[in-house]
Every structure is written in structure tokens, then in C-alpha cells.
Amino acid sequence: MNARERSRRETRRRLIEQGTLLFSEQGVAETRAIDIARAAGVAVGTLYLHFKDKYDLLRAILFEGIEELLASLRALTENPPPSLPVFVRRHCEIMVFFVEEHPMLCRVLFDPESVRTNVSTEITEYLVEMQKKRHRAEIKKKELASMPDPLVSAHAVVGMMLHILDWWTRHPDQITRERLINTLTSLRLSGWYQNKPCIEKDVSS
Amino acid sequence: MNARERSRRETRRRLIEQGTLLFSEQGVAETRAIDIARAAGVAVGTLYLHFKDKYDLLRAILFEGIEELLASLRALTENPPPSLPVFVRRHCEIMVFFVEEHPMLCRVLFDPESVRTNVSTEITEYLVEMQKKRHRAEIKKKELASMPDPLVSAHAVVGMMLHILDWWTRHPDQITRERLINTLTSLRLSGWYQNKPCIEKDVSS
Amino acid sequence: MNARERSRRETRRRLIEQGTLLFSEQGVAETRAIDIARAAGVAVGTLYLHFKDKYDLLRAILFEGIEELLASLRALTENPPPSLPVFVRRHCEIMVFFVEEHPMLCRVLFDPESVRTNVSTEITEYLVEMQKKRHRAEIKKKELASMPDPLVSAHAVVGMMLHILDWWTRHPDQITRERLINTLTSLRLSGWYQNKPCIEKDVSS
Amino acid sequence: MNARERSRRETRRRLIEQGTLLFSEQGVAETRAIDIARAAGVAVGTLYLHFKDKYDLLRAILFEGIEELLASLRALTENPPPSLPVFVRRHCEIMVFFVEEHPMLCRVLFDPESVRTNVSTEITEYLVEMQKKRHRAEIKKKELASMPDPLVSAHAVVGMMLHILDWWTRHPDQITRERLINTLTSLRLSGWYQNKPCIEKDVSS
């Protein structure tokens, strides 16, 4: 019984693992269900035993993979650092570290097919929602200027972060992790045109 | 001869027009070549007399459609307003106005298939390139802090702008055009956390 | 041991019961082996311990279910009523009563899959055979005109009866049981065009 | 233009022709779309250019094939012979002749798949409807006893006729065409148990 259940979970794990690999390597649309099954060492039918269809597997890969990131972000939100700059820098760090550790997952998340099937949109919306709540709290605490719109600025952060991270997974050599974190933190804290020393530099020391 | 040439151009125009309409309504991947031809009032074969294939039509739609935007942006760059805040605001305005006037084109630009086939990536890269040059010039003129990386910050602007604009074409009722421009200008000038009055507010007066 | 045997029979009974239910509700071809097993509260493998395959279950359902009908018909043949009209009416009654009491079984019997796999054909042939023997006996006894062909007229009775009964299980509200029996008896005794009072009416009194 | 249209029709004709052949030979469910196309000398895609799917082809085969039969039956109804027995005999003749001339079509009509997809049911219903109207007219003219139910007796005729004809296409050697027509006419006119000379015998002379 227990052995059977263990074997079942192991099969599922291998499908997720190989699905992530193939999806990230060749793109979701270009990956055949049968190839994933073969790579996982099972028959096609088995894939459909564990997942409704190819897109159900895609969802599982993304939602289960992203869970760790969301947990870190939630932890940050629940135990926020004393100062705002430190918070923003931590937020950037978490995302950059995650991307660095899960490059394949990110390739899948940014895959056009994830977008087309609204899987990544759901995740984006969730991040936007987290950010929006945070912004609202910050406005209350007068940490954040009463921006024209918390919703828009939340979308702006998420859009900027995701776009940059997507680009970085594709061109990891263009910038080091540290400089990337510094740049992102700086942009979020003071925008593109502040002529003063970047706040986060002091912070990281 | 001349009449024939005119008729030919007219056919091409209708293919572009109906292609934009259908691509934006049902998505690029979901639109059949035969449907575009039918909507344009010609036979499928005719589509292939004007365009190498379906993606050639997609490219034509996007590059010809985006030309106007690029022209406006180039004009702005070549005759920059005296002050930086005004420049940034104009830049945001141009993009928001363009999106407002060409919602269908934007839907096509952000379509997963445009992304997948790298058509929109080319356009994005072009925008990034423009932005990067601008940033470098600004750094020289000391208007811009020597950011950790002009390339990254260029990607960040473009990513933020495109993401927001994509979202706005889908949810035009969530925010007015004016508030959107204000928000974007403010974010670019002073980031998400400046506790002082938004710079562009003085400017717009 | 005895308990085990009892449990085994009980499992078999439930498979037949749920098979009949599901086959009649959704059609034989559309019913999955695993659904029948689940409905019967056992695993798929268990179904295959009791029946060679899905069609073996179908056969069991039909032959065991129809046994009662055949027994009644045999009893009628072995102890025939004195007069022919009474015999025909009894014959119709038996079939109509049976259909009324086993509507699900009839739905399964008339299912295209039962026809395709010749299961219902076997039953039809058996009924035809019974009828043919009866006709031959009747011809000998001069009760039946030396029809052009006893085989054909046997097929004709069976075809007519089955078709009508199939229709009736689907449209039970179109006619009452009594009227149906009268109509069938009348048709068999005097055909479609006899202008005299229906024979069986006197009989049923 | 005209040549193209002619070629298109010819292709369609060949698909219908070969579809009828293969459906009747191996059964509808067992016949692959690609086999029909190949037999018709075209690619699979072409089949789907002419018919929505395999069952659309099946419908076309049956409805177009049966049209001739329906036309004959309508002609009979519109110009009914003077006497009822002659009418019934003509009716039987038409159906028997049709079956004899189109055995493949009949095999397809009685195919379980035609039944399952309700194609043959629609045709049966149409025949029942014709018969019901006729019965009602006959009742008015006092030719037909006020049967318990014209609907049931209509279903009974159609069920009997179709069953017999189905059987005959499978066992054409069991009875000659003439005897079959005689038997059917006799059954319809006087039922299974009339001890007098068959009416239709006089008529056919």
C-alpha cells in the first residue's frame, strides 16, 4: 500500500521534473506529451493518469515550483525589516535569488504558452495583489506617497521585476547578481533619475 | 497598370487591416490564414502572394503599425524638451496615447505568438536600445546617476511600460489616461517611495 | 470459506447490478470498466476476476436478465392456453410486462453495442427460433395459414415486437400498457387492416 | 471555374461511393477516415473539406441514398392505387426492391453506429410519420379499424419491415424476393393467423 503510494508519488515527481526540463529547453508548445513521459521513464498514458492534460502538468509545475518563492515573500511581508529600504532590497534579493536557483522554472513561467493559457497571468496577479496590499499599508504609514494609484504602481513593480528577471535568465552574463539587485533596489526606491547616492548601497553594508 | 498597382495595394491594406482585427480578437495562434483572406475579401492564395507566410503578415502588421510610435519617439529624442521631467512625461504620453489609439495593434504586439516568434522581442529590443542610448547620454550630462547598469535600467523602463500598457489595454476602465500618465512619470522620476510631491504635477500645470 | 463464497457472489451481483445501471444510463460503448467497478465498490482488477472482459459482463447481464423472460415464454409454450387468441395475447402480455419491469435491461439489450457484438442478435435468434417452432406447429394444426414462410413470419413477429418494445421503453408515456397489449395482439391476430371488432377484446373479458 | 466545380463534385461523389462501400463492408465504427479517403483517391484532409467529420459523411450517405426510396413512397402516397390490398403490396414491393438494389446502403443504415448516432433513427421516424398519416387517413375512410393507436401500429409496421429487410440483406438466399413480398403483404393485411387464402394472392394475379 505504502510502497504503491510512494511509487506513485515518485512517478509524479519525475513527470514534473522532466516536464520542467523539457518545457524550459524547447518551449511548452514544442514539447510533446509523449516526450515528457518517455523522459520520465513511463508510458504516455501514465502522464494522463497524473494530470488531466499537458496544461494541467504545466500548472502543477508552475504552482508547485513557485510556492517556495511565495512562501519567502509572505515571510518577508509578515516579518518586515525595520526600514523601508531594507525591505525593498530584501524583496529584490528574494526574487533574484529564486530566479538564480530555478532558471528552468522561470523559463517555463515566461513561456508564451504559460501566458496564453493564463497560468503565468494567475501568478502575476497574485504577486500584484501582494504588492498592492503592501502599497496600501505603506500609504497609511505615510511611507509611500499617496500615489495616483496603488494598483497601477503594483502592476508597474511586478511588470518591471518580471521583465528584468526574464531577460536575466536569458542573458545571465550581462550583469552580476549583486549589481542586478542594486539596480533594481535603486530603481524602486528612487526611480531612474535621482542624482544622489543610491540608498541601498548604505543599507547593504 | 497604375490601376492594377492601386488595386494591389488596396488588397494588401485590407489584409493588414483584417489581420490586425482578427489577430487582436481571437489571438494569432487561433486565427486561420483562410479567415483573414476571407475577411479581406480575397482567396487564401492571394494572401500568400502578398506575404511569405502567416508570420510575415504578423511582422508587417506590427512593424508598419509601430512605425508611427517609433517616429514620435525619435522626434522626441531628436528635439528633447529643455527639462528632464518634461522629457519623461512626454515619453510616457507618447506611449499611452499610442496605445489608446491603437488598442488592436497592442493586443497583437503582446500576443504570445508575437512573443514566441520573436517579433515583439525585436520591437522591445529596439525600444530598449533607444532607451539605453538616452540613458548613456543622460549619464554624461550628469542628469542620471551613474546607475549600476544602463542596460538593466533600460530593460526595466521598457518592461515596466510594456507591462502596464498591456494591462491597460485589457482593463482600460481601471484608470484614466491622465492618472496613468501621471503615475508612470512619477514612478520613472522618483521611484515608488519618494515622500515628496510628484514632480510632474508642477510640470503639467 | 462459505463466507468468502458469499462475498464473492455478492461482488458479482453488484457488478451486474451497477453494470446494468450504467450501461442503460450512458450506453455500453460510453461506459468505462473502471466506472462500473467503482460503482460496485471494487477495484477494476476485480471486475476482471469475475468476467473475462467488458463484453463478458454485458453477456452476463443480458443472458441472466433475459432468463426470466425466456422461462415465462417456455412455460407458455409448454402449457398453451386452449384458444389461439388467448395464446397470442398472453405472449404479448408476457413481453410487455417484462419490459415494464426491467426497463434498464431493455435499454441494454437494444444498445447498439449489444447489437454490434451480436449479443442481442443471439437473443433475437433464440426468440425467432421459438416463434418458428410455434408457427410450424400451428400450421400442422391448421391454426395458421400455410404462410409463404414460417421463418420470415417468425422474424416479422420478433422484429415488430422488439421494435415496439424498444420504442415504448423510450416513450412510456405515449401509450398505456393495456392499450399497447391490445394493439399488439390485434395486429398479430388480424393485421393492420381488418375492419371487424378486435378479436382479443372479447377474449380479455 | 466550371471545371473546378465539376472536379469538386466528382471528389465528393467518390467519397460517398467509397464510404458506402467501406462502411457496409467493415462496419462504420471499424472504418477509418483515412481509408475512405485513400479508396476515393484523395488525401484525408480532402474528406474533411467536404464533410465536417466521419459522421457527417455517414449522414450524407444515408440521407442522399434514402432519398430515392422516400420519393417512391411519396409518389405512392400521392397517387394511391384504387384498392387497399394493392396499396399495401406496392408499399412492400417498393421497399423490397429498394433493398435489393441498394444492399450496401441498407447495411449502412442498419449499422449500430448509424443507430447510435441517431442517423437511422431520424430516417425511421420519418417513415413512421408517413405511415401514421396514412393510417389516420385510412381510419377516416373506414378502411382501417379504429386501432387502439395509429402511432403504435405505425411503429409496428416500420419496425417489422426494417427488421425483416435487415435480416434479408444478410440472408438473401433464405427466401426469394417474390415470396418475401407476398409474406409481408399478407402479414400486413391479415396478420399472422388468418386461415383464409391470402388476399394479395388474388391481387398479384
Place this chain on the structure above:
DNA sequence: GATGAATGAGGATTCATTCAT
């Protein structure tokens, strides 16, 4: 005896593109 995870053959259908007319 019972279980249920795994198997894998099998076929319908789509649609971008071509090319004879």
C-alpha cells in the same frame, strides 16, 4: 482474492501552404 498504477496501440482531425486552372 483484491488492488490500482501502469501500459501503449490506435485514429480523428487541423491547417499552413501549394499549384493547376
Place this chain on the structure above:
DNA sequence: GATGAATGAATCCTCATTCAT
């Protein structure tokens, strides 16, 4: 130049049946 019928490769998913536990 325009037409549109024909092409056919390509892939998803189902489900009856098995057999190791």
C-alpha cells in the same frame, strides 16, 4: 494576378487490460 481545392504531416488523448504487490 487571382483562385480555392487539395495536401498530409503531426499530435493529442483514451481506455481495456495486465500484473506486481
